[in-house]
Amino acid sequence: MKNRRLSLLTLLLCATATWMGCSDDSGPTPPPGTPDAGSNDVRVTLFTRHLTESGLTRHPADFGSGPLEALIPEGESLVPITGALKEPGVYVFPEVPQGTYYLHYGNTYLVTNSRDLDLGINRLGRPDVVTLERGPAASLALEGLEPWVDSTFPSSGLQFISEQVGLAGAMYPAFADGATSGSAEDVSLSVAGAPVRFEQEKGDRAWVVQRQPRALAALPDGSSREYTSAVRAFQLPPFSNDGSQPIRIQGTLQPVPTRELPLDWRISTFAAIAAEVHPTATHAFSDFRLSPIPFTQAEWIGYSGELLTFDHSNKAGDFNETLVYGNPYPANWGLVGEAISYFTVPLEIPGTTPFRRLARMSVRDQPSALTAAPIRPRVGSPRGLTVDGADAFTGLLITPGSHVIQWQPPASGSPNAYAVHVYQLRASPRGTLLSASFYMSGETTSIRLPAGILQSGAYYHLNVAAIVAPSYDAVNRPFVLTDTVSFGSAEAFSGVLTVQ
Known part of the structure; x- marks a missing residue:
């Protein structure tokens, strides 16, 4: 989605993405199969780019069995043109007239005139992560908590973050108010997306981060105001878990560096244009x-x-x-x-x-x-x-x-x-x-x-x-x-x- 990349950005990408085929004297070389200038072919690529500590790598993805077609505007109709898979991750539509067309992929339509359309997406984590049908619970044995808040909202909570497998989860154990340590079994670990397998031999780790409510000055009518902030954390060493047993989370949380964020948020300027959203908004x-x-x-x-x-x-x-x-x-x-x-x-x-x-x-x-x-x-x-x-x-x-x-x-x-x-x-x-x-x-x-x-x-x-x-x-x-x-x-x- 980068728009007309500048030469400096191209050089930075060349350092991390060898698939671009950069050279020292003439800039990026078109990937194999790129349509020639003036060609009516449309080349559609679908690669998943995986980000790890080592940088970005890309791997061809499956176009799936859903619709994939080019639709050409003709009067009040959209006329389909079918294409064919040329190689893994590359689909080619022949003889697409120059100008605007619609690329139909699943339930998405792209209004474009591109001859070389990149449908790729970015993912965090190594490319060989295995997803699980059902994720594990967690077994907790924690020390070093900031005094826990359980009986009010917002309450204390724990985040479970792994950049190696691209997983983010949250836990809300029922520790007592004021507790600075706690143990609990079968704690629900809610994750964003699919649960995954952790593999110790591949270096899979996770951060455990305590989030804690912080108070702001009350409103004139006495209403309280709070926000939540990360306050303490530790990182688990590499471990394995295939979902059949709870993830064992044991360790001592340490205070984390803090920074201030001064915000001048003119919410009234958003509210003032509510009628632009809809006359009744x-x-x-x-x-x-x-x-x-x-x-x-x-x-x-x-x-x-x-x-x-x-x-x-x-x-x-x-x-x-x-x-x-x-x-x-x-x-x-x-x-x-x-x-x-x-x-x-x-x-x-x-x-x-x-x-x-x-x-x-x-x-x-x-x-x-x-x-x-x-x-x-x-x-x-x-x-x-x-x-x-x-x-x-x-x-x-x-x-x-x-x-x-x-x-x-x-x-x-x-x-x-x-x-x-x-x-x-x-x-x-x-x-x-x-x-x-x-x-x-x-x-x-x-x-x-x-x-x-x-x-x-x-x-x-x-x-x-x-x-x-x-x-x-x-x-x-x-x-x-x-x-x-x-x-x-x-x-x-x-x-x-x-x-x-």
């Missing part, structure tokens, strides 16, 4: 997260828990205070902070209780950038959302088939990308289902919804996000949006689309 709440980035500061590869979390009530107004967080991780790890404001949008299916969907406005960056100036929206929501020219904010009755979704650029900010998500609203069982996603550059402000997405008798709504992320390249490398460190976004919601 109301500002609900905001939160802030500070997370570690293993081995790098350039991209946020792999979720590795949080060092600080803060949920901010909308009645508290702007936030201009200093938070303190601890950080146990090595100096070559980076940090990323994200401030998000949430907006409630009521969406009603006839005869049911209205859905209350949450839209987001987000600002994400390194701490140095977030503290250098007040945090304000970097971009506004897309404006003038329509379906086939009709106002989509009010809700529409439409037919199945193909439709044109269009919008205007936001009133503030200059997006370099947009994302459109189509959600189906379900009354029973109650919930939402992502039907399709579209990604495109900031120069594109309309898409054609292919026939077959909208089903007769169903209800849908649209989420259109404006994105400001200087390093993101939606045209050529679209699937690493969540890895970008410098990022801002704002969403707009349609009303309910009722399909006849």
